[in-house]
Amino acid sequence: MPPFDIPEGDPFGPHNLPYGVFSAPGPDSARRVGVRLGDHVLDVGAAAYALGSPYAPLLARPSLNPLLAAGRTTWSDVRRALTAWVTVPSHRETIERHFHPLSSVTLHLPFEVADYVDFYASENHARNVGRIFRPDAADSLTPNWKHLPIGYHGRSGTVVVSGTDVVRPSGQRKAPADPEPVFGPSVRLDIEAEVGFVVGGPSERGKPVGLADFRDHVFGLCLLNDWSARDIQAWEYVPLGPFLGKSFATSVSAWITPLDALEEARVAPPERTHDLLPYLDDSQDEPGGYDLRISVAINGHVVSEPPFSTMYWTAAQQLAHMTVNGASLRTGDLYGSGTVSGPTERERGSLLELTWNGRDPLELPDGKRTFLEDGDVVTMSAWAPGPGGVRVGLGEVTGRVSG
Amino acid sequence: MPPFDIPEGDPFGPHNLPYGVFSAPGPDSARRVGVRLGDHVLDVGAAAYALGSPYAPLLARPSLNPLLAAGRTTWSDVRRALTAWVTVPSHRETIERHFHPLSSVTLHLPFEVADYVDFYASENHARNVGRIFRPDAADSLTPNWKHLPIGYHGRSGTVVVSGTDVVRPSGQRKAPADPEPVFGPSVRLDIEAEVGFVVGGPSERGKPVGLADFRDHVFGLCLLNDWSARDIQAWEYVPLGPFLGKSFATSVSAWITPLDALEEARVAPPERTHDLLPYLDDSQDEPGGYDLRISVAINGHVVSEPPFSTMYWTAAQQLAHMTVNGASLRTGDLYGSGTVSGPTERERGSLLELTWNGRDPLELPDGKRTFLEDGDVVTMSAWAPGPGGVRVGLGEVTGRVSG
Numbered sequence: 001m002p003p004f005d006i007p008e009g010d011p012f013g014p015h016n017l018p019y020g021v022f023s024a025p026g027p028d029s030a031r032r033v034g035v036r037l038g039d040h041v042l043d044v045g046a047a048a049y050a051l052g053s054p055y056a057p058l059l060a061r062p063s064l065n066p067l068l069a070a071g072r073t074t075w076s077d078v079r080r081a082l083t084a085w086v087t088v089p090s091h092r093e094t095i096e097r098h099f100h101p102l103s104s105v106t107l108h109l110p111f112e113v114a115d116y117v118d119f120y121a122s123e124n125h126a127r128n129v130g131r132i133f134r135p136d137a138a139d140s141l142t143p144n145w146k147h148l149p150i151g152y153h154g155r156s157g158t159v160v161v162s163g164t165d166v167v168r169p170s171g172q173r174k175a176p177a178d179p180e181p182v183f184g185p186s187v188r189l190d191i192e193a194e195v196g197f198v199v200g201g202p203s204e205r206g207k208p209v210g211l212a213d214f215r216d217h218v219f220g221l222c223l224l225n226d227w228s229a230r231d232i233q234a235w236e237y238v239p240l241g242p243f244l245g246k247s248f249a250t251s252v253s254a255w256i257t258p259l260d261a262l263e264e265a266r267v268a269p270p271e272r273t274h275d276l277l278p279y280l281d282d283s284q285d286e287p288g289g290y291d292l293r294i295s296v297a298i299n300g301h302v303v304s305e306p307p308f309s310t311m312y313w314t315a316a317q318q319l320a321h322m323t324v325n326g327a328s329l330r331t332g333d334l335y336g337s338g339t340v341s342g343p344t345e346r347e348r349g350s351l352l353e354l355t356w357n358g359r360d361p362l363e364l365p366d367g368k369r370t371f372l373e374d375g376d377v378v379t380m381s382a383w384a385p386g387p388g389g390v391r392v393g394l395g396e397v398t399g400r401v402s403g
Numbered sequence: 404m405p406p407f408d409i410p411e412g413d414p415f416g417p418h419n420l421p422y423g424v425f426s427a428p429g430p431d432s433a434r435r436v437g438v439r440l441g442d443h444v445l446d447v448g449a450a451a452y453a454l455g456s457p458y459a460p461l462l463a464r465p466s467l468n469p470l471l472a473a474g475r476t477t478w479s480d481v482r483r484a485l486t487a488w489v490t491v492p493s494h495r496e497t498i499e500r501h502f503h504p505l506s507s508v509t510l511h512l513p514f515e516v517a518d519y520v521d522f523y524a525s526e527n528h529a530r531n532v533g534r535i536f537r538p539d540a541a542d543s544l545t546p547n548w549k550h551l552p553i554g555y556h557g558r559s560g561t562v563v564v565s566g567t568d569v570v571r572p573s574g575q576r577k578a579p580a581d582p583e584p585v586f587g588p589s590v591r592l593d594i595e596a597e598v599g600f601v602v603g604g605p606s607e608r609g610k611p612v613g614l615a616d617f618r619d620h621v622f623g624l625c626l627l628n629d630w631s632a633r634d635i636q637a638w639e640y641v642p643l644g645p646f647l648g649k650s651f652a653t654s655v656s657a658w659i660t661p662l663d664a665l666e667e668a669r670v671a672p673p674e675r676t677h678d679l680l681p682y683l684d685d686s687q688d689e690p691g692g693y694d695l696r697i698s699v700a701i702n703g704h705v706v707s708e709p710p711f712s713t714m715y716w717t718a719a720q721q722l723a724h725m726t727v728n729g730a731s732l733r734t735g736d737l738y739g740s741g742t743v744s745g746p747t748e749r750e751r752g753s754l755l756e757l758t759w760n761g762r763d764p765l766e767l768p769d770g771k772r773t774f775l776e777d778g779d780v781v782t783m784s785a786w787a788p789g790p791g792g793v794r795v796g797l798g799e800v801t802g803r804v805s806g
Contacts, residue, residue: 156559157733158731167609170727205652324647325651
């Protein structure tokens with residue numbers, strides 16, 4: 001009987017248990033926290049009440065924020081409880097009525113986004129961008145790149161859940177040869193394949209969060225598409241950085257994978273080529289990278305497989321850097337890894353790189369692509385190595401471009 | 404009897420009525436919405452209930468957000484009601500018990516900040532910065548400056564209310580001659596005198612807000628100090644803009660002045676030297692500037708008087724630009740004007756400009772200053788022309804640097 005008859009090796013088996021927020025069809029359409037198991041969603045608040053669990057008040061909520069705010073010990077305790085609910089046969093009869101087929105529910109943005117920060121942590125991506133835009137520079141990286149994880153704040157109010165249409169943005173653009181800027185819909189709409197990290201436990205203003213405290217603050221991760229209008233961005237971004245070229249939409253997967261589900265995916269980041277200042281020096285720490293195998297498809301056709309394990313800066317380093325000036329964290333803060341690009345052509349995480357700024361169009365079954373066309377559906381999915389060789393699936397992030 | 408015996412011409416008279424959030428000493432220390440009258444605060448929720456006002460449920464709240472969300476018609480209706488309460492003698496007996504001396508209350512951040520954006524809209528400031536950092540450039544402005552209001556997102560989680568101490572941030576810095584970056588407390592801690600605009604009414608994703616709809620979305624304004632660590636900023640900001648050099652703290656005044664109180668302060672912005680794209684063209688509109696006379700003091704000594712009327716880009720243009728790509732607005736969005744600098748030396752809104760990057764120290768009664776020292780208290784205040792020549796006072800924004 002579903003959902004307990006999950007095939008051996010299902011990437012959304014009981015070893016995974018990502019969190020989301022859903023609403024079910026029918027008279028009670030309230031939003032509630034759900035955990036994915038196979039192709040079903042467990043209403044964990046209802047299940048918790050049915051089982052008399054002390055976590056019921058934390059889980060029977062319309063958003064993940066209360067759970068996020070509860071802190072690491074509670075995250076682990078709740079995960080242990082959930083694992084027991086879905087694996088111990090005696091709970092089966094009590095909770096099975098609280099499962100909903102995934103295909104029947106609506107998935108919502110799983111948490112209220114506080115601040116959103118985006119990083120730039122893939123050396124391959126940064127070098128590709130440097131080669132494209134500064135072909136004559138002696139070094140394709142800016143001088144600061146190997147010393148700190150470069151980041152900037154984005155718009156948290158336009159973070160949308162997977163499945164939300166993305167309206168092609170209009171704005172100013174000016175090619176170098178144009179005498180004046182022109183206004184209109186972006187003609188260079190792009191994607192950026194990223195991983196988003198979700199902050200649970202807050203921190204105090206004036207108190208940096210060190211590398212060792214990463215797991216006390218970051219609850220889990222999601223896939224993230226940092227939609228980018230390259231023409232708008234190119235004209236606006238000097239000297240204060242990206243603004244309207246990015247702020248129209250950022251899509252995140254509906255499922256947040258807890259870091260506790262990704263223990264087997266931890267890997268060492270690439271070898272560091274520069275000495276790091278002490279607050280960023282992770283050379284004596286446990287592995288800070290994650291081996292996430294991302295796949296990017298346009299209209300169902302896979303165009304790239306960016307490997308997250310190649311990221312130069314880790315999420316722990318990004319958190320340490322983001323707070324080293326005393327900036328505080330809030331529950332619901334989200335930060336993106338930056339575009340994930342591997343060393344080979346088929347591992348690049350943006351069309352800018354995949355088509356080398358439009359010079360080498362991609363050949364798709366439905367025609368050539370330099371940048372996105374109206375109606376294109378972009379879908380990113382990923383998996384990570386899990387216990388006993390079983391994969392841990394990440395929720396996909398998908399979005400359709402509307403004109 | 405106070406607070407009704409307000410001296411003629413008091414800048415916080417009944418023509419002003421700025422909003423804030425306060426808590427009173429004593430057993431009921433809950434946060435509540437207050438309106439300033441002279442040197443008193445009216446608990447407007449309690450007054451509304453005492454008078455049987457229909458606005459009581461909107462005003463008896465711990466934050467301004469419900470009022471902000473209510474929209475422009477309600478803002479005007481509530482303001483008319485408040486004006487009657489504090490000017491019609493028959494209300495006097497009912498409401499006078501709901502006044503608190505300003506000196507007895509604690510003022511709080513008056514609204515929950517959603518997204519925070521900072522602009523760069525003073526031509527004098529942008530040219531000064533260009534001259535200081537790019538002395539050999541043909542034009543002190545970047546090519547895009549006269550075509551669009553340059554902006555970027557900042558950290559909303561570290562927006563703090565006036566009176567909050569600001570901890571000197573630590574971070575990486577690297578002077579051009581340094582072989583490697585060094586880490587430590589910023590040695591070039593600066594201020595930026597700005598005006599902040601507070602968004603009330605939200606907008607839909609994908610629907611730009613035109614120039615003409617500015618007043619439907621922006622409720623009021625405040626003073627804002629965009630604290631800036633110049634050394635951290637200089638090393639980090641290429642290519643993605645300011646991050647840790649700004650994100651440690653942004654201070655706002657405790658009082659939000661409704662735009663309805665500033666009708667007499669409206670002025671035309673400076674003459675435009677370039678044709679503007681239609682979505683930014685305000686040449687046929689009512690005056691979009693505001694004549695706000697700002698004063699910046701360090702330890703009580705006035706060092707600058709930046710005139711807001713000199714800002715090239717108006718708040719309406721900034722809003723139109725911020726949303727032209729389809730980015731949505733949320734109740735509580737805050738955007739800063741950018742540093743306000745007038746054409747003369749005594750009108751510059753940052754120490755970077757006032758000391759010309761440290762070359763010309765300021766002479767204060769307690770010694771020379773290039774950048775801020777621990778213990779320095781920075782206070783910005785302002786006023787605007789009001790009805791009949793009476794000034795409209797803006798709430799001050801003050802903060803002390805702690806080491």
